[in-house]
Amino acid sequence: MIDYTKLVASTAREIKPSGIRKFFDLLNEMKDVISLTVGQPDFETPWHIREAGIESLEKGKTYYTSNSGTIELREAISDYLDRRFTLKYDPQKEIIVTVGGSEAIDIAIRTLVGPGDEVIIPMPAFVCYEPLVELAGGKPVIINTKEENNFKLTPEELKAAITPKTKLLVLPYPNNPTGAIMTREDLEPIAEILRGTDIAVLSDEIYSELTYGRKHVSIATLDGMHERTVLASGFSKAYAMTGWRIGYVCAPREIAEHMLKIHQFAIMCAPTTCQYAALEAMVAGDEDIEYMKGEYDRRRRFIVKSLREIGLGCFEPEGAFYVFPNISGYGMTSEEFAEKLIYEKGVAIVPGTAFGACGEGNARISYAYSVKHITRALELMDEFLRDHR
Amino acid sequence: MTKLLKLLEEDGRLTPDQLAVMLGKETGDIKKMIDEYEREGVILGYQAMVDWDKTDRECVNALIELKVTPQRDRGFDRVAEKIYNYPEVRSLYLMSGGFDLAVMIEGKTMKEVALFVAQKIAPMDAIVSTATHFVLCKYKDKGIIYGTKEVDERGNSPV
Numbered sequence: 001m002i003d004y005t006k007l008v009a010s011t012a013r014e015i016k017p018s019g020i021r022k023f024f025d026l027l028n029e030m031k032d033v034i035s036l037t038v039g040q041p042d043f044e045t046p047w048h049i050r051e052a053g054i055e056s057l058e059k060g061k062t063y064y065t066s067n068s069g070t071i072e073l074r075e076a077i078s079d080y081l082d083r084r085f086t087l088k089y090d091p092q093k094e095i096i097v098t099v100g101g102s103e104a105i106d107i108a109i110r111t112l113v114g115p116g117d118e119v120i121i122p123m124p125a126f127v128c129y130e131p132l133v134e135l136a137g138g139k140p141v142i143i144n145t146k147e148e149n150n151f152k153l154t155p156e157e158l159k160a161a162i163t164p165k166t167k168l169l170v171l172p173y174p175n176n177p178t179g180a181i182m183t184r185e186d187l188e189p190i191a192e193i194l195r196g197t198d199i200a201v202l203s204d205e206i207y208s209e210l211t212y213g214r215k216h217v218s219i220a221t222l223d224g225m226h227e228r229t230v231l232a233s234g235f236s237k238a239y240a241m242t243g244w245r246i247g248y249v250c251a252p253r254e255i256a257e258h259m260l261k262i263h264q265f266a267i268m269c270a271p272t273t274c275q276y277a278a279l280e281a282m283v284a285g286d287e288d289i290e291y292m293k294g295e296y297d298r299r300r301r302f303i304v305k306s307l308r309e310i311g312l313g314c315f316e317p318e319g320a321f322y323v324f325p326n327i328s329g330y331g332m333t334s335e336e337f338a339e340k341l342i343y344e345k346g347v348a349i350v351p352g353t354a355f356g357a358c359g360e361g362n363a364r365i366s367y368a369y370s371v372k373h374i375t376r377a378l379e380l381m382d383e384f385l386r387d388h389r
Numbered sequence: 390m391t392k393l394l395k396l397l398e399e400d401g402r403l404t405p406d407q408l409a410v411m412l413g414k415e416t417g418d419i420k421k422m423i424d425e426y427e428r429e430g431v432i433l434g435y436q437a438m439v440d441w442d443k444t445d446r447e448c449v450n451a452l453i454e455l456k457v458t459p460q461r462d463r464g465f466d467r468v469a470e471k472i473y474n475y476p477e478v479r480s481l482y483l484m485s486g487g488f489d490l491a492v493m494i495e496g497k498t499m500k501e502v503a504l505f506v507a508q509k510i511a512p513m514d515a516i517v518s519t520a521t522h523f524v525l526c527k528y529k530d531k532g533i534i535y536g537t538k539e540v541d542e543r544g545n546s547p548v
Contacts, residue, residue, distance in 0.1 A: 024546075035541070038541075038543045038544075038548070039548030040543055040548060042541075042543070126548075176548075242543075294392075298396070298411035298412065299411070301410050301411055301412075301413060302407060302410045302411050305410045306410075371400070371403065371407065371411070372400075375407075
């Protein structure tokens with residue numbers, strides 16, 4: 001019998017499985033759960049976008065595109081980023097169309113991080129940065145952002161984490177799972193620390209269209225930051241296109257040319273059908289965003305108020321479609337809380353520890369659900385909290 | 390407050406409390422606005438969307454195209470009034486194009502609808518011609534797609 005422990009490379013073997021796999025296994029076993037766990041829109045992709053994908057198939061657009069994506073799509077992305085966020089990227093040399101924001105993050109990290117390099121990751125955050133950094137031989141340096149700072153990254157925390165080995169700062173805002181954002185005023189002192197260093201920024205802006213009240217500001221628009229920023233984004237959240245797996249990464253050409261090599265050898269090009277759908281989203285999708293954002297915003301207000309009413313303190317999220325209430329007052333860990341809630345009331349939420357140890361004491365609740373669904377779930381949560389008070 | 394009206398148009402059962410939170414207003418203000426909309430006839434009513442095909446109740450719908458001679462001074466209003474007062478008439482629109490009035494009729498059977506057209510509508514003085522089209526299948530009405538159930542197909546991967 002072959003020795004699999006020798007067969008599987010140590011780098012792969014040493015990747016820690018997601019800490020809450022047990023929880024998701026439980027969730028997938030249970031029937032008739034009222035779930036508030038999903039990290040994707042409840043809208044279907046707008047029909048005109050789907051039609052553009054279908055039409056491309058009907059017209060026989062079934063070939064590879066150029067490695068970095070069709071030039072039409074890259075030009076449309078360039079226009080879009082300028083139009084909505086005043087970001088300037090050259091479609092010829094600085095934009096690569098990727099298989100979702102995930103690939104964008106992957107090739108950015110693999111391009112920038114080598115053995116021994118330190119990567120600063122503010123948590124709680126989406127789970128992929130740490131393992132990807134480790135796969136590249138780098139060392140994740142975690143900053144535990146704090147609820148009292150509304151889960152923003154503070155300049156003091158950043159300064160304390162920087163060492164001579166620091167290579168990259170991951171900036172995951174608007175944030176999954178907390179819903180925190182970084183305003184221009186929040187970003188400026190961060191940029192001030194980085195200016196004049198050789199530290200790059202990976203700005204994961206997948207939720208950039210979903211901010212409520214104020215427009216998202218990309219750190220790449222601040223003085224001196226464009227040259228050191230890699231921007232990862234995509235179509236999944238803004239256009240309800242999660243299943244299409246299509247995104248993009250933008251960077252100065254000196255970085256982009258190396259990312260393109262990894263993309264070329266690992267992926268070849270993003271799926272052609274999805275590129276045509278994405279093009280339609282870029283040129284004719286602004287109204288879809290407004291519509292969906294309006295819906296999320298109404299649900300956001302509703303869920304924050306309702307959570308506070310049933311006694312769960314909750315800082316006001318300004319981005320994405322999650323709330324991250326504090327559940328620490330019930331004598332249970334986040335995971336115990338979530339498990340009991342499923343068993344006793346059939347309601348599923350994600351323990352905060354899924355997004356890093358510092359998520360202990362909180363839970364992520366998604367409001368990518370109908371108001372009716374949210375109302376029912378919160379009624380049951382209210383009963384649960386009364387039972388455990 | 391177009392937003393308030395749009396929300397109610399989509400779901401007439403949202404409570405003033407819920408609407409107030411969603412729109413960032415006071416519950417009292419929302420109640421006042423709804424009262425005013427109702428008084429002014431901006432909000433005309435609240436109905437449930439029923440898929441009768443899923444029930445035992447027999448019912449057929451038809452679209453009747455009417456060509457009409459308009460009346461001096463009154464145009465189409467008088468004849469429209471005579472038609473819409475029948476409870477069988479569910480909707481009535483004045484149209485541009487090849488005919489004048491579009492009448493949506495609901496009845497128990499095709500025969501009942503046909504008789505209604507023949508006995509009540511066609512004989513009216515102003516009616517020049519009628520063409521009756523029965524609805525065979527309702528796919529979508531008032532923005533709601535028929536025949537689908539609410540199933541959440543989103544995968545539960547840890548995102």
